[in-house]
Amino acid sequence: MVRTALPGRLTWQAATVTAVRAETPSARTLVLDIPDWPGHLPGQHLDLRLTAEDGYSAQRSYSIASDWPGSGPVEITVQRLADGEVSSYLTDVVQVGDRIELRGPIGGWFVWRSAQPAPVLLVAGGSGVVPLMSMIRDRGRVRGRQPFRLIYSVRTPEDACYADELKRRVRDDPGLDVHFVHTRKGPDPKRIDVATVNTYGWPPDFAPDVFVCGPTGFVETVADILVALGHDPKKIRTERFGGK
């Protein structure tokens, strides 16, 4: 049930799925038409709620993948977890035309504002790339001059979301670099470590704005590495998606 809005407070509303797009064999993007969407900043998320006939309901958060040119659909990208209650429904069952209950935009701390002049280091583990992609898209749209570097850890090359778009953006934009870490398969399988962040991130004296997002354990490892390399903890913003 969608409640009537109280002034200034966030309430639930119904959105319609207008398209679905496979990103990888286990992740897909849902394109959502949300009638009263006020716009969002890159890094924000929305909460989505599924309610069964018997009233049982499950609520989860999903980062917004799209930027906001002033209007248009809102996109989220969902990674299927093998035993996941909500993610498997969103990746396997939901179809174009379905209605979904959600509220947003949510959050104001894990956001990048295009007026921030500092260089930016983005570090993503798995689906943690979603809010960072919104930042990359927003910077591209406003032609931001801040140099961006993305370090993106995925199990295998096939697990990388937005691979073609990232490739195209790196080709066309000298201010954007992307480095992939493959943990299971690929030319040089390994986990993200001090050397990776040191080589493909910005040096601490550049005082970059840093955004780290992904599974909880990944975010903790990366945040520890950044602090050990001398980055100011105040410049490091993290968002934990849960899991190991």
Add this chain to the structure above:
Amino acid sequence: MMELDGNALAGDLAEVFTVEMTSARFTCAGCRHADEVATLRVYTPVPGAVARCPNCGDVVLTLVRTPTRVLLTLTGTARLDFPV
């Protein structure tokens, strides 16, 4: 039980407060550590969320939702300081 952070509380807190709460600063009543609400360590669902201080591990706030109520306990918070 899953470990998240204060970003995950943003939606529920936005139903209660009219200002954005992940950017608000808490001061831990236990150790006086102060930082943004987004940096709290959040454990869920138990049946609601328990948010602990990243410095000393004390419970800073708990949030329990029922279909008709939100129960927000702030005993571990000495202060909340928000941008307006």
